[in-house]
Amino acid sequence: MTPTIHASEVADMSLAGHGEGLCDWSAQSMPILARLRERYAAEQPFAGRRIAIAVHITTETANLALTLQAGGAEVFLCASNVRTTNDAVAAYAARQGVHVHGIQGEDRETYAAHCHRVLDARPHLVIDDGADLTGLLHGARTDAASDVVAGLEETTAGIQRIRSLEADGLLRYPVIAVNEARTKHLFDNRYGTGQSTMDAVLRLTNTLVAGARVVVAGYGMCGKGVAARARGMGADVLVTEVDHVRALEAVMDGYRVMEMDRAAELGDLFITVTSSKNVLRAEHFALMPDGAIVCNSGHFDVEIDVPALRAAARKHTRPRPGVDQYTLANGRRITLLAGGEVVNLAAAEGNPATLMDMSFANQVLGCEYLLRNAARMDHRVHALPADIDDHVADLKLRTLGVGIDTLSEEQIAYLRSWDQGSA
The missing domain is CATH 3.40.50.1480 (Adenosylhomocysteinase-like)
Structure with missing residues (x-):
């Protein structure tokens, strides 16, 4: 054909x-x-x-x-x-x-x-x-x-x-x-997504990251990168996870790990990088502090339940390009970046x-x-x-002009052997 x-x-x-x-x-x-x-x-x-x-x-x-x-x-x-x-x-x-x-x-x-x-x-x-x-x-x-x-x-x-x-x-x-x-994934996902996500947040909001409580949802390679860049900018980083090993790794990396229900009450900036759906939901929005900023750096725009946020709002404004602010019935304001789309590309350069x-x-x-x-x-x-x-x-x-060592024949033989140890 x-x-x-x-x-x-x-x-x-x-x-x-x-x-x-x-x-x-x-x-x-x-x-x-x-x-x-x-x-x-x-x-x-x-x-x-x-x-x-x-x-x-x-x-x-x-x-x-x-x-x-x-x-x-x-x-x-x-x-x-x-x-x-x-x-x-x-x-x-x-x-x-x-x-x-x-x-x-x-x-x-x-x-x-x-x-x-x-x-x-x-x-x-x-x-x-x-x-x-x-x-x-x-x-x-x-x-x-x-x-x-x-x-x-x-x-x-x-x-x-x-x-x-x-x-x-x-x-x-x-x-x-x-x-x-x-x-x-060790480079693009970790270093790239981490840097470009924080770049997008700064471009859209001009907020101060130092001293802020940043909640990173998901501790895969992208989440690791976002958490590291946020901490490098002076943030107090909290991590949420559903995978036991990744959660333990985040703990060992020095982050506070907790359920989203607890983190929702604490965070100033929420970043989802999970590849899952409705990670931030209506019950979380109701708990967030006034002025909390939420954004998504996962591939699809389903990680934040945007329809639920809109439904819960009694007022909607757009104070800056790419920034939607929703005032809830309790008077608290939730700020959504890039409409919940992948923020590092929708609002920055990837x-x-x-x-x-x-x-x-x-x-x-x-x-x-x-x-x-x-x-x-x-x-x-x-x-x-x-x-x-x-x-x-x-x-x-x-x-990059970087050279590394190569194994000698003796080292290759040793590494391939089963009968050579410390003796």
């Missing part, structure tokens, strides 16, 4: 010049992708392949798309969130020949239509961020799945959804969990390019690996091969 190729749909093509400058600036901090792009331009490993990408349309994503395009791929890009498209970047990528469907602040219907338009191209590979394309390929758009060789998923939330498909025996093709690569360089290098090297090996792989969630993970770390260290 011949795929349908839709013309790009972006907000304003006249923004492309501005977008080019933004992407060039970002590319200066993405030397790994630059090296890969140079190799791909010569080798053309993706020639004749159609690659669908559903990722936040940022400068880093544009550089990912252009790297795949340099390797011969025809690239189709849509956003993975209604508020995380940079319109100037979208215009620039479209001018460079990427098929882009994304507009900042688009409504849910337009967002869904853009996902469908990308799938109309009948892609061979799918790079997903939250598994919206994957969900469609296993539901309403199974017609577009026949050409899909394999997929890659970038987020914790997306991996959860895809593992559910696997558990039900419904997964149609192998998927690499890029999010679980060490060079992704994770720094130097970290996304590693994450997106994993994506493109994962694509290359899948085209060679997918036919022999089970239809389940797979880890990114360790040698790719290690290669990306090696490349990053080289670009």
